[in-house]
Amino acid sequence: MPSYTPACCQLAAKLLRSETRKARSYATIRSLRETPPPEIDDIPSDNDFILSILRANASSRDAKPYFASFGPRPQAPRPAPVLPQRDESIPVESREPAVVTEHPKVSPLIASIIDPVVRRTALVKVQGPFTQVQLDSIARGMVHLEKLGLVSVIVVENDDIQRGEQDSRSVIIEDTMRLVSCLEKHGARARPVLGAIVRLGPKPGDSDSDRDVALEAHTLPSDLVPIRSALRSGEIPVIPPFALDSFCRSVRVDANDVLGALARGMVEAESQKSSSSQATAAADASIEASGEIDLTPLRLMIINREGGVPSYARAGFPHLLINVESESKHIRETFQESWRHTHKTALSNLALAKTCLAYMPPTSSAVMVSHRSQSSLIGNLITNRPAVSSSLPHALLQGNRKLTQHTPTLIRRGLPIRVVRTVEEIDRIKMNALLEQSFGRTLEEKDFYDRLKHTLDFVVIAGDYAGAAIVTNEPCSDLSQPISYLDKFAVLPNHQGDGTVDFLWVALHDESYGLGHPFSANPNGGKEGQGEGRDLVWRSRANNPVNKWYFERSSGHVRMGDWVLFWCDAEKRLKVEQGRRGRAGLSYVEEWEEGRLGSWMNVVQKIPSSWRK
Template sequence: MLSSRARVSTALASSRCHTFKAFYATIRSLRHAAPEPDDVPPSDNDFIVSILRANPSLRDTRSYLASFGPRPKPPSAPSADPTHPPSALATTESIPITLEHPKPSPVLSSILDPVVKRTALVKVQGPFTDVQLDSIARGLVYLEKLGLVSVIVVDSDTVARGDQDERSALVEETMRLVTTLEKQGGRARPVLGAIVRLGPKPGDEEPPEPDLTYPEAHTFPSDLVAIRSALRAGEIPVIPPFALDSFCRSVRIDANDVIGALTRGMVEVAQPDSSRTGPDAVPSDDVDLTPLRLMIINREGGVPSYARSGYPHLLINLASEYSHIHDTFHKPWHHTNPTALSNLALARMCLAYMPVTSSAIMVSHRSPSSLIANLITNKPALSSSLPHALLQGNRRLTAHTPTLLRRGLPIRVLRTVDDIDRPKLNALLQDSFGRTLNETAFYRRLEQTLDFVVIAGDYVGAAIVTNEPCEGSDVPISYLDKFAVLPSHQGDGTVDFLWVALHDESYGLGHPFSANPNGGKGGVGEGRDLVWRSRANNPINKWYFERSSGHIRMGSWVLFWCDAEKRLKLEQAKRANAGMSYVEKWEEGRLAQWGDAVQKIPSSWQ
């Protein structure tokens, strides 16, 4: 009988050519991809093409249909005929008779059972040229066709506060956008009267979250009548940033305060309370004002990131990254992206009121198709957990790539088994994998081998990394033992948040962009190769293929690894233009060692 190490070596030797040419695709040998559609001028604004470019997964499609698809009709109970009561025989032995009915045409079906309309709050932050405004309006009209109706607040960076003609200038911009929406086939209604009130809302005490401020304006349900009326009539309300002051005068205020007040007011009015009377009374109708998206359309795009050489953040976890983004915001960006931080604060304030599944997107006018992609998938244009070299080495990431923002979850790193909440971790692992954990053996092994555990939120996600002994080497293997996210949080950004933190604590150590606020090493240290395995038929393997440096098939398993990024960078610098070979000296024999060590790891399940 051959030892497990010998079997692995034999498998490697027999497929060496295929291993290193077909399966071994390290970051340094990634091919340059073609530019993304958003890199080309907006001939991509065709409605069908924009939907296809979103490339939604099955989970994305189901999530979209759950929010916007036709509601299933409850089965109608058969009516009883009092003159012919059912007999006992009929109730026990009746034979169902199927009647043939003609199937209605798809057009008729769409009319009789329309897509459910939901709302989005949109800040259009100009100034924009006529061509740019056409592109923006076309994207908003497309969103309406998909079921998302915009409530638009108009803003203009060129209209200074206190200008003599500021009011007329903002009204003109509002009417200009209304006209453009109509020209693109939409129906729009200008709401020129003030619909928010200046100052804090009576009775406000504590904000919804610590360190979060209320907007400097508020609304009562009766103030939203104009918005309700427009939405019920199938029209897009377009609103200038005006508010009523204490003397009932209409004055200009910051557009962010208008949007913040509308977000809070629309969420509150969508939750009727029968005890409300007077100005707080909630009209009874079928319009759900709860905003599902916040969209900030401007000329500067998303929030620049120190980790991406000034290119935008792809996905922001506001719960853990908000302060860190402020601390790492470079001074030149205050001139190139002057409203990035104020829009970041706006997103944080609004998402605190919106449903947890909601998101905000900061997008340049150059990427209108991103709005459709975000609506259908609720994901960033590019995954934030993809390797940095893959994103920045092939022009997929540009200055106009949108930034997606989620309320997110706190991320923390635990170093000892004693710090783990075992019941919560057990529930997470068993719900995620659908299997029963062998608790005694699992924690006994962790007490001997645990390196760290990354925890997302209150154990809605976890990445467990262990130090596994490696025969023939004094350095243990850094092994990803478990990567789990609760099914209810798959698709809300938690997976990417968790993988980014895993990267920062393992193979990404030693780079400045790994200094993220997750309670770990802060990017300081030497990165280590990260190794893990997955069943060959695991549907998540496609996701692993995109994030790993390489992989090799071992029977019913696939062995993945991520090379330490700092070491790869140093090797590339040494060789300059000579490039790197398929197998470097420091790589020789490591796959056999890894395969042998991984096969010795016992199962964690009963």
């Protein structure tokens, strides 16, 4: 029986209350749109929605980004009401008794779930063609997301109808209207925006050096009026891929061009609106009062028939998490020829994600998902993490039943990853700031770097010292080679939750205990998969809250007083030994494992602290 977290249970409880209210007013609202009300069976079941939330299995920590984005904004305290002065000429016994009304206090956490104050937007590419059943499934997912505060701005595409074909415009418009009908059938309000809202060509005033990402189209603030109007009215805008050319004709273009232009245009429009506000508090109050939606997209969702980007490391199963900043080139280079037939648009969609994420906030993400896995979008919204962590041991990922051809691929802007091997290559000022902010302690700088001069093996650095993993070679007289010891693993607090932790650990895996496998050949300035993996050892305080994360990624652990010793076995050695044994498999303790725990503990316990007392 799975254990459901308080965050999930509160989300479920919210629906039982809010959906009852919604059902009462549903017929009245729909009648204003001059369409007959849907049959009651056509409205998506609350149970399906609640189960989708519970399946996300989000911990309170996982759900924090959701509450931060969709919870009520802090408001200035309201001034106390001015009461009329008491007339002292009236006898006390003649005065009417004061009536004191006490309103029950609602927990801020519950209030943020029951009534999200600030709704946010997602850019969605519905990449068909889809059957009616498939379209119903997609529409149901969009309705579920809207209930959680994420309103979709949908761009429709049809891969089977090429641009320039006869009747291509009419087919695209028909697909747009079908999706609008499906959304309304499942309880949403939708509006087709059939006019072109983007313009072909670069934006006036742009120079080649303004942006690293080249866009084929752009928008002006006035072009977004239909989208704002739909969102203010509580409607989901559904847009065909049309654009205005230089002769002001509406022509069909690639949906990716429309989405890229919208990503930039919506972010810039919201930024201009925020800068024109006199105060943030006043802006938040106006948003709450008018029902205005923050146009800045928090998610890019690509819903197609192919699913995610196939991975060479998972025998064609999708990538779980992609760092586009450092991995996109390698993914293109390792993309197999057969996938160009089974996943024809995977690379172009990856390029689309890279384009949009360049404009969207750093905490934003893109997800490529099959129409068969639309329910996973709720889990992604609440946790903003992949269905299965990419930093888990490879053996666990291979045998995980959650991994299928339809597992979504989560894409983050990410950071460049590099490996350095000498102390001289380390920027001490930035490294000191990273370590001290991450651990909340003061570094004993001289002793720390003096020790690294003699023991350093390598350092994995994420971005401009947003994160780092420092690995040393610790001499051990009982073993034939030094111990590979993870001395420090640190990520800046403001990068915890944006994927940096997973990206950093995957790079650490590729340079240490995962070395020698083809899937460790990621280009990060290190050995790129060449060499023999080594057991990786590290220690952590017994009360460290991060230990749960370490337990999931280590091969084993042993307690030693106030510390816990963790280790990851060299994966290639285990694989070779397992192949040699065949069906016999590995024993509980191999010959080369005997006595190593005692040797590790003796060495690790003697490693001096890096912090000032």
